[in-house]
Amino acid sequence: MARRYDPELLVGLGGGSSMDCAKGINFVYSCGGRIQDYWGTGKASRPLLPMIAVPTTAGTGSEAQSFALISDSQTHVKMACGDKKASCRVALLDPALTVTQPPSVTALTGIDAVAHAVETYVTSRRNAVSLAFSREAWQLLAENFTRVLAEPSDLDARGGMQLGACFAGLAIENSMLGATHALANPLTAFYGIMHGQAIGMMLPHVIRFNGVEFDGWYRELLEYVPSTNGDGRHGPASHALADVVADFARRAGLPERLSQCGVEREKLPVLAEDAAKQWTGTFNPRKVGQEELLALYELAY
Known part of the structure; x- marks a missing residue:
């Protein structure tokens, strides 16, 4: 054509x-x-x-x-x-164009944008430019995601989400993504699970996994979440941030476990093998191979 x-x-x-x-x-x-x-x-x-x-x-x-x-x-x-x-x-970017989205699309695309902001902030390729975009994206998305879920016609919240998603895209362009996307892609390829659903299930587990070595980076993001005031809730900041992200997915009505999506436990090694071949996983701050990716699938199951 x-x-x-x-x-x-x-x-x-x-x-x-x-x-x-x-x-x-x-x-x-x-x-x-x-x-x-x-x-x-x-x-x-x-x-x-x-x-x-x-x-x-x-x-x-x-x-x-x-x-x-x-x-x-x-x-x-x-x-x-x-x-x-x-x-x-x-x-x-015209937020009025996003108002007529079905609630499910708002939820699925929104959690993907959140993952972009979080993952780009900690990748092995992070730099001053990408961090500026990641940080601004996270602030906008963390503030407005639950708002658009509760009030779909709120143009200010819609605009915040749209600008946040764009900044997160600029962060990807200057950095890269990580293990969450490496884990999500096989779930879509093998089971037809929508990308946002796969992201929502895997992101909290990847945050906790990476937090073992990079907890301080996640604490910096946690400081921009008003409900926590940077408080690690008497434990690792990565766990607190993972709880925030998991709550986003829960409020969006997204599934929390792979078992809810028809994934068979015996197929997890096959998924892990494919996830280990994904390009984005090579930029994860904490090294991941098939064994680590399988463990993350097990945690999400």
């Missing part, structure tokens, strides 16, 4: 999948081949068309990233296709 109209630019209007689809179209339209040819980084052989992103959810932050996550139609594996040429020239 793009070839039929000979476009001068592309507009990605919708959620993260829609914006990533626009990037995928741009790769293939501008450079030829199949989308699988762009799995990885820096694979675009020619300049891409300029793109405008108009997000209608507050989740992926794709409008601020040079990566597109495209699921293979046969294997359901998520292919990360990244190239600086794929960055959108303009991102238009």
Whole structure:
């Protein structure tokens, strides 16, 4: 269809999948081949068309990233296709466009944005630029997530979520993600569990796991949660922050255990093997391999 109209630019209007689809179209339209040819980084052989992103959810932050996550139609594996040429020239954030989301979409995309803020804050690639975006994203998301769940028409809260998700996307662009996303992707590929559900179940366990070595970093985030005032609740700050995140997912009505989603315990080693192959896991601050990832699945079961 793009070839039929000979476009001068592309507009990605919708959620993260829609914006990533626009990037995928741009790769293939501008450079030829199949989308699988762009799995990885820096694979675009020619300049891409300029793109405008108009997000209608507050989740992926794709409008601020040079990566597109495209699921293979046969294997359901998520292919990360990244190239600086794929960055959108303009991102238009209008919270009014997010008001008509079903509550479930608000919940699923919102918890994903929360995970982006938390994971980028502690990755092995964290730096001054990414930390500034992660910190601001976390403040906005922690303040507004439960507000949009309770009052879906609250435009101020919607705007806070949308800006927070965008800042978290910029944090990903300057840092990376971690073990939570490595664990979530196989749950989607093998069981069709929605990404936000998988994230919501795994994030608290990853926070506690990483907190063994990096508790201080999580304490810094905890200080921005009004209900805790930075208090580690007489224990590790990572445990307190994990409780905050778990409460977000609970209020959103998301499942808390893998067993609630039809995951079979005997398949956990297979999931862990696949999770160990995920690129994002290599940026987790605490080293993870198949054994550690299996233990995290067990905790979430």
